[in-house]
Amino acid sequence: MKLSIVLSTHAAQFQAVALKGDFAASVAKVAAWGFDGVEVAIRDPALVDSDELARLVSGLDLIVPAIGTGQAWGEEGLSLTSDDEEVRARAIERIRSHVPLAARLDAMIILGLIRGVTPEGQTHQQSMTYLVEAIRECANVAAETGVRFALEPMNRYETDLIHTVAEGMDLIEKVGAENFGLLLDTFHMNIEEPSIEESIRSCGDRIFHVHVADSNRWHPGAGHLDFAAILATLQEVGYEGFISGEFMPVPDPDTAAERSIAFLREL
Numbered sequence: 001m002k003l004s005i006v007l008s009t010h011a012a013q014f015q016a017v018a019l020k021g022d023f024a025a026s027v028a029k030v031a032a033w034g035f036d037g038v039e040v041a042i043r044d045p046a047l048v049d050s051d052e053l054a055r056l057v058s059g060l061d062l063i064v065p066a067i068g069t070g071q072a073w074g075e076e077g078l079s080l081t082s083d084d085e086e087v088r089a090r091a092i093e094r095i096r097s098h099v100p101l102a103a104r105l106d107a108m109i110i111l112g113l114i115r116g117v118t119p120e121g122q123t124h125q126q127s128m129t130y131l132v133e134a135i136r137e138c139a140n141v142a143a144e145t146g147v148r149f150a151l152e153p154m155n156r157y158e159t160d161l162i163h164t165v166a167e168g169m170d171l172i173e174k175v176g177a178e179n180f181g182l183l184l185d186t187f188h189m190n191i192e193e194p195s196i197e198e199s200i201r202s203c204g205d206r207i208f209h210v211h212v213a214d215s216n217r218w219h220p221g222a223g224h225l226d227f228a229a230i231l232a233t234l235q236e237v238g239y240e241g242f243i244s245g246e247f248m249p250v251p252d253p254d255t256a257a258e259r260s261i262a263f264l265r266e267l
């Protein structure tokens with residue numbers, strides 16, 4: 001199985017990113033620890049020197065399986081389901097601005113926190129309509145480049161929109177785009193899915209990407225999730241993508257990263 005870990009290109013507020021800060025130094029450590037790839041969290045691609053990023057990762061033989069986009073919500077309030085048309089348009093534009101870099105790196109684009117939460121006074125149904133329209137627009141623009149989008153079901157404490165794999169699969173049907181699938185995150189699944197293994201089985205070939213953290217959102221092996229069963233089920237359904245570590249820097253960033261790769265390789 002191919003393993004990666006989330007790295008932020010810039011300082012980030014989101015807690016569950018073990019490595020942030022000096023990007024070049026962190027990428028070098030990730031390669032030295034034996035990861036196959038880095039998932040890069042980027043608030044705004046305009047802030048990233050894409051030549052430098054491509055040079056850095058290819059020089060270390062690292063793959064970039066996916067680009068995370070959630071900081072645009074966390075730090076700028078951009079949301080695909082805002083009640084403000086201009087904010088929605090800016091959120092869509094921001095997602096679309098990831099497409100050239102994603103195409104260059106052959107990475108997919110993650111739609112996680114950027115979908116936002118339903119604002120007060122707006123119905124859930126209206127938010128879902130905005131979400132479907134926004135994803136269709138992004139997916140259509142990216143289709144000719146081969147770039148894929150992965151929607152991440154997330155737990156109820158972070159959004160009211162798409163908590164489970166079943167809801168994610170419904171959304172996939174509504175959007176109707178081949179380049180749109182799911183990102184499964186074991187931390188969220190532990191809170192929302194009746195059975196993590198059954199939910200993995202229900203996705204068919206629509207699992208585009210996987211995030212791993214344990215039940216406490218520390219590195220895999222630090223909580224009570226059954227990663228042997230989770231990895232075996234991913235293998236059973238023929239998942240060939242990356243397993244990407246997205247967890248808190250506990251007890252410290254380097255130890256968390258090293259323990260996670262040791263634990264997952266052992267399994």
Ligand code: LER
Pocket residue numbers: 068069070110111112113114152154158185211246
């Ligand atoms: C948020 O909790 C999360 O899991 C991120 O991957 C969202 O972008």
Ligand code: MN
Pocket residue numbers: 112152185211246
């Ligand atoms: Mn995640």
